[in-house]
Amino acid sequence: MGALQGWKLGWIGVGRMGTPLCRRLLDAGATLSVADLDPARTAHLAAEGARPNATAAALAEEADILLSMVTNDAALLAVAIGPGGVAETIRPGQVFIDLSTVSPATSARVAEAMAERGADYLRCPVSGSTTMAAAGTLTLFASGPAAALDRCEPLLATLGKETLRCGSAEEARAVKLMVNMVVALTPAIIGEALAFGSRLGLDWEGMVDALNRSTVASPLLAYKADMLKARDWTPAADVDLVAKDVDLALSIAQREGVPMPFSALARQFAAACQATGEGGLDFFRVATWPERLLAPNPR
Template identity: 80%
Template sequence: MGALDGWKLGWIGVGRMGTPLCRRLLEAGAEVTATDPDHTRIAALAQEGLRAAMTAAGLAEQTDIILSMVPNDAALLAVTLGPGGLAEEIRPGQVFIDLSTVSPATSAQVAEALAARGADYLRCPVSGSTSTAASGTLTIFASGPEAALDRCAPLLGVLGKETLRCGTAEEARAVKLMVNLVVALTPAIIGEALAFGGRLGLDWEAMVEALSKSVVASPLLAYKAGMLKARDWTPAADLDLIAKDLDLALAVGLREGAPMPLSALARQFAAAYQASGEGELDFFRLATWPERLLAPNPR
């Protein structure tokens, strides 16, 4: 017996993160119907039991709980408030869970529209990577109605190792942006330390090993240590994505009067890599930023 036997779920967005998460739900016994602008993504999981729907509204007609993992604010608005969106068909008793990283303001628009339909809305952005999504070890920041969170706890338990309840409205959105600021700044700071050590004649791999075994070690650095040592920038989360998250946070900070000079600097580093056509590389490519100041053709 699977943890989600008998659950009828809808899923919006079968991309880099959505694919392993859908697979976990299927393996837990859920009946999952999905929609995505790229229909080949759904076809790739069809043999594992994933069903297809043409629109988000179609999911609301067929399922009890709908989840989404989409890339940005515009995509969330399109699948909820746009033509064929959830707001056309979602009804009282249904729950919409969005796992994406989006702005609190856009999320509040969605909340207002779904409240008018009598549906529950859970904001559940996740912290982790494609590998932690596949293993079910994401951390989930959750806010929304307590009763809906209680109802969906077994489902969230399949997707993540821990669900941190943050509040009843947009608090989870703020927490995720706060965490992502530290995530975005980490490779920039590490890059400066590695450049310093390199000037003193230290070996690149030895420096990464020292950092990963020191007081500054973190789960993020542990996950990225092998990538850093090999200088392999195959993306788990790419620079374009982290730049989008920084833009979201900086916009909120500007509106709220929060000083964010370091985050703004990290955004400019990301912009430099994007300008050179490297936006699709892993965001830990930012650790090589000092090399841009020292050599015209960094590796």
């Protein structure tokens, strides 16, 4: 018997990350209903045992726990408090879990709406790739009512390898943005090092191996090493998505008076990719911008 046998779940947003996570819930035995802002996107999961619904409100009528993973603040507001959204039908005793990367301010608006309906609201943004989502090895940053987190622990354990409890309100949103600042900076500094080594005659693949086996190695670099070697920018997370996250962090930093010169620079590298029509490529495409800035080798 699966770990979630008998659980009645609803999932909103079946995109690049949502789809493999839904499959994990189905494999764990959950009864799963799904919805998306584009209803046509639910067809592939319907063929695998999920029940499609037209709206988030319809999901809330039949599921005990609702989950969403959407692209940005506007999408979360649409599925949570817009027409046909969760807030129309969610009831006391139900839980709404959002796994998206959004601003604390928008998340707080959703929290207020859920509180008015008497439902619990958990903020659980995730860290990891689509491959990690399929394997169940994501890290989840969670904040919200402790009792609701306790209740949902088996569900969260199905979605990821680790759930870090961050607080009772919007703390998980801040943690996720903090992590994504480092994620966005990583290809920029790696690209600068590779451009430097290339000018000195080093082999591209050898440089990637050297970084990946040194003290600066990281799980992120290990995951992206083959992509870097092959210069294959098939997206797991694209430039546009990471740029959105950095924009959120920079906007909050401006309001709070926090200087973030390195994040601003990383954002400009992403903007350069977007300006050349590469926003849909994997965000590690940014690693090629430092070499593009070099003049031809004068030697």
